[in-house]
Amino acid sequence: MTADPTTRRGRPGYDRESLLRVAVTVFNDRGYDGTSMEDLANRLGITKSAIYHHVSSKTELLRLAVNRALDGLFAVVAEPESTNGPAAARLEHLVRRSVAVLVAELPFVTLLLRVRGNTEVERTALARRREFDGIVTDLVRQAIADGGIRSDVDPSITARLLFGMVNSLTEWYRPDRGHDIDGIADTVVAIAFQGLRTRG
Amino acid sequence: MTADPTTRRGRPGYDRESLLRVAVTVFNDRGYDGTSMEDLANRLGITKSAIYHHVSSKTELLRLAVNRALDGLFAVVAEPESTNGPAAARLEHLVRRSVAVLVAELPFVTLLLRVRGNTEVERTALARRREFDGIVTDLVRQAIADGGIRSDVDPSITARLLFGMVNSLTEWYRPDRGHDIDGIADTVVAIAFQGLRTRG
Numbered sequence: 001m002t003a004d005p006t007t008r009r010g011r012p013g014y015d016r017e018s019l020l021r022v023a024v025t026v027f028n029d030r031g032y033d034g035t036s037m038e039d040l041a042n043r044l045g046i047t048k049s050a051i052y053h054h055v056s057s058k059t060e061l062l063r064l065a066v067n068r069a070l071d072g073l074f075a076v077v078a079e080p081e082s083t084n085g086p087a088a089a090r091l092e093h094l095v096r097r098s099v100a101v102l103v104a105e106l107p108f109v110t111l112l113l114r115v116r117g118n119t120e121v122e123r124t125a126l127a128r129r130r131e132f133d134g135i136v137t138d139l140v141r142q143a144i145a146d147g148g149i150r151s152d153v154d155p156s157i158t159a160r161l162l163f164g165m166v167n168s169l170t171e172w173y174r175p176d177r178g179h180d181i182d183g184i185a186d187t188v189v190a191i192a193f194q195g196l197r198t199r200g
Numbered sequence: 201m202t203a204d205p206t207t208r209r210g211r212p213g214y215d216r217e218s219l220l221r222v223a224v225t226v227f228n229d230r231g232y233d234g235t236s237m238e239d240l241a242n243r244l245g246i247t248k249s250a251i252y253h254h255v256s257s258k259t260e261l262l263r264l265a266v267n268r269a270l271d272g273l274f275a276v277v278a279e280p281e282s283t284n285g286p287a288a289a290r291l292e293h294l295v296r297r298s299v300a301v302l303v304a305e306l307p308f309v310t311l312l313l314r315v316r317g318n319t320e321v322e323r324t325a326l327a328r329r330r331e332f333d334g335i336v337t338d339l340v341r342q343a344i345a346d347g348g349i350r351s352d353v354d355p356s357i358t359a360r361l362l363f364g365m366v367n368s369l370t371e372w373y374r375p376d377r378g379h380d381i382d383g384i385a386d387t388v389v390a391i392a393f394q395g396l397r398t399r400g
Contacts, residue, residue, distance in 0.1 A: 163368070191353070191392055
């Protein structure tokens with residue numbers, strides 16, 4: 001195998017995407033507040049001004065990162081299977097596809113879930129998270145109303161528990177452990193919608 | 201109403217328990233690594249040496265705090281309902297009672313779940329968490345083997361998802377919002393064991 005010259009670069013470099021990926025990893029390791037642009041430059045092996053060539057500030061990196069996660073989740077909300085059909089089936093689709101987004105954008109979602117609202121970017125991200133939670137809660141409420149899911153659960157608590165399961169993947173899912181993503185999504189949906197108990 | 205003289209103190213003071221509670225709150229707010237004994241003294245309104253009257257170090261505060269959470273969870277494991285009877289019922293008991301422990305020891309469990317293993321105390325806490333996860337995983341495995349729960353789920357992933365739901369309470373449960381604890385525990389168990397879908 002010979003090196004493809006089109007993939008070789010004159011010097012080590014980052015585009016905005018690869019720089020963002022490294023930055024998010026560092027934020028997740030050290031905490032966003034605990035990471036300076038100096039720290040990022042050291043980890044990247046480039047100068048601070050080389051970073052500023054791509055982004056205006058550490059805040060912009062945070063904004064790009066949390067929006068990556070949020071845009072992925074809201075794209076699921078907009079899918080036809082999330083907007084058409086019985087509410088319980090739409091809820092099931094939303095849960096299943098959210099697992100896929102979480103895995104695809106794992107470091108970005110991990111960072112999003114740690115955001116606590118200390119800055120404008122963080123407050124905006126939290127507002128979008130609340131909007132997403134509200135959409136899930138409404139779907140639960142509709143599914144209860146039309147008889148698709150049990151009526152003895154609180155819609156808001158149910159939404160939080162469903163995404164407690166989904167979001168827990170940021171704590172234990174590791175791409176290198178050979179976990180089968182479709183299998184995990186199936187298990188989340190099986191537990192949440194059918195339950196663990198055998199019928200009999 | 202007159203002040204009860206037995207509840208009045210000559211000067212503001214803390215016993216070890218109340219000092220620990222405040223320390224854990226500060227650790228959760230600022231991060232354990234980001235909190236110095238100086239920070240704690242300032243928050244408590246006492247001197248550092250007054251803190252050292254109760255505990256030998258910041259590390260000891262961390263050890264006391266995470267052990268509070270872990271001891272609570274392992275006490276549930278030792279309850280008769282967790283050790284006798286069909287595995288699915290024992291698993292259900294363990295999940296239900298873990299919700300109660302989590303709520304009773306909320307700041308301590310919150311801190312435990314953030315521990316990442318940078319020190320000996322943290323590594324020991326992580327090892328005890330893994331031991332607990334192993335107990336849950338074994339119960340799932342036994343419940344599958346004896347036909348109490350569905351056989352198409354992976355025991356380890358199921359254990360993690362179950363406690364993903366339970367542990368999510370540290371993210372959204374607030375004692376002052378009038379949440380009904382028994383109702384939340386019932387909802388966790390209903391979702392996990394019976395599922396959301398109506399039978400029909």
